[in-house]
Amino acid sequence: MTVEQNIRYSWAPSIIWSLWLIGLAAVPVLGGFDSRRLLLTALLSLIGLWAAIQRSRLPMGTAGVGALLAIAALGLLSAARSASFQWASLEVAYTFMLAIAAIALAHELARSSTITPASVATAITISVALCCFTVVIAIYASLISGMSFRAPLLTANFANIRFFNQYQTWTLPFLAAALVTGSPFVAIRDSFWRAFVFTIAAFFWALFWHSGGRGTEYATVIATTFVAISFGAAGRRHAGQMLACATTGLVISLAIYSPESATNAHMADTDLNGRAYLWLIAWRHIVAAPWLGIGPMQYAAIDTGLASHPHDAILQWAVEWGVPAAVLFVAGIIYLIFAWLHLARKILKRQRGGPHPALIVATTASLLAGGIHALVSGVIDMPASQFLLVTVTALAGGIAFAHRREIAPPDKTRLERLKNVALLGPMLLASGYISVFTVQDDYRRVRDPAPINIVRLRNTYQPRYWSDGTLTGLVRPPAPPDKPRRDTSSRPATAAK
Structure with missing residues (x-):
């Protein structure tokens, strides 16, 4: 392909990736849940609008386009039956744009x-280094103010410490890769870069040990074990680097805190912490409305007294979007994972060319860990995690597109034009909807004082999309048959950990 064709048929100029990576770096620095959500929304809208205006080649096969549009159609049908069409449609549009952003960024990365x-x-x-820097500032502030060290203090920029753990799930594998790949900057020697990365990684692991991120623990151990077994020497080296960082982090945590608080007792806990209750609620609604569900985001309208999502991605899709949509979601993810694993092994067998083996292993470990963690947490809901979901998925997709050389100029066939119209139209609508909704919601619900009532206060700290992400008290959810009696006391809710 010529340079002229590369520019002409690119989904987005490199400035789009630059803006996206700047946003990613800002994720741990921005204060508050809303700031990340607003930044992510702006970037999703920008990518969608640019791609729609360019009317570029779609880097998707007909089956992929059909599956994506089918899921969106099922989501809109479910939204039409829900108690709040505008909120349900927001989640449909947002999910659609997350997928589009990952595809667009992957295509541009390959070019x-x-x-x-x-x-x-x-x-x-x-991004992780900036996150650690903000924590150091928090520690310094606590020292000069006489405050004691507490886990929430050390993750002050995250609305919930479990959102911080989700951020760690995605990023920990890349710290291990950075120790192997060497310095990306000409002015910095490899030895200095590795020393810097190891210091950051050890401190980041120390925060993990103290925070008690059990979901991150299980997901990381499983993913690291998998790549160590499946990817030969590169996988074993990754596992060794992860173990070295984790062990050093434990030593640092013991040095900072008392032995009792250096490792959170929650790490070894086998209790589900309310998840069984959330899963039971989801199951009852699935049985009551299996085909189209109760509506996207409408689980947040249920006064669970605990959380605005069921802490399981598959159950969330099934209860809200319906079983058919959940099957399409899961089938598509399984297909993409196996396709990536096949390609990753092929790349690792090559002696020359392509990304560094450590980067291939880290990308695989991050994808697997994120997917596993999504089965017990709200990984698919929170803005910091969604930022990294799109980034890591686009990274894998970009490597795959480049390897397969799927960067030819668009065909002028009728089928290709039909695909453009079929996908770019909804993309333009979705970009516009999330933008308009965000502006209105930021003005009406975030800046204006929220109504005060016991039900609303009990669910305030379970954000799904905005700072007061719960729809409880705003929307009357459908009640499943034989609905169990719920505690209506005024005690504050405790998030499932």
Whole structure:
């Protein structure tokens, strides 16, 4: 492909990737849940509008386009039957745009000569470094103010410490890769870069040990074990780097805190912490409305007294979007995972060319860990985690597109034009809807005082999309048959951990 064709048929110029990576770096620095959500919404809208205006080649097969549109159609049908069409449609549009952003960024990564897989991995490392910097500031502030060290204090920029753990699930594998790949900057020696990364990684692990992120623990152990077994020497080296960082982090945690608080007792806890209750609620609604569900985001309208999502991605799709949509979601994810694993092994067998083996292993470990964690937490809901979901997925997709050389100019066939119209139209509508909704909601619900009532206060700290993400008290949810009696006391809700 010529340079002229590369520019003409690119989904987005490199400035789009640059803006996205700047946003990713800002994720741990921005204060509050709303700031991340607003930034993510702006970037999703920008990517969608640019791609729609360009009317570029769609880097998807007909089956992929059909599956994506089918899921969106099922979501809209479910939204039409829900108690709040505007909120349900928001989740449909948002989910659609997350997928579009991952595809668009992957396609541009395969074409770009300035943004490479290594630079994306470096941006993730820098994001973690900025996160650690904000924690150091919090520790310093606590020292000069006489406050004691507490886990929430050390993750002050995250609305909930479990959102911080979700951020760790995605990023920890890339710190291990950065120790192997060497310095990405000409002015910095490899030895200095590795020392810097190891210091950041050890401190990041120390925060993990103290925070008690059990979901991150299980997901990381399973993913690391898998790559160590499946990817030969590169996988074992990754596991060794992860173990070294984790062990050093434990030593640092013991040095900072007392032995009793250095490792959170929650790490070894086998209790479901309310998840069984949330899963039972989801199951009852699935049985009551299996085909189209109760409506996207409408689980947040149920006064569970605990959380605005069922802490399981598959159950969330099934209860809200319906079983058919959940089957399409899961089938598509399984297909993409197996396709990536096949490609990753093929790339690792090559002696030369392509991304560094450590980067391939880290991308695989991050994808697997994020997917596993989504089965016990709200990984698919929170803005920091969604930022990384799109980033890591786009990274894998960009490597795959480049390897398969699927960067030819668009065909002028009728089928290709039909695909453009079929996908770009909904993309333009989705971009516009999430933008308009965000502006109105930011003005009406975030800036204006929220109505005060016991039910609303009990669910305030379970955000789903905005700071007061719960729909409880705003929307009357459908009641499943034989609905169990709920505690209506005024005690504050405790998030499932």
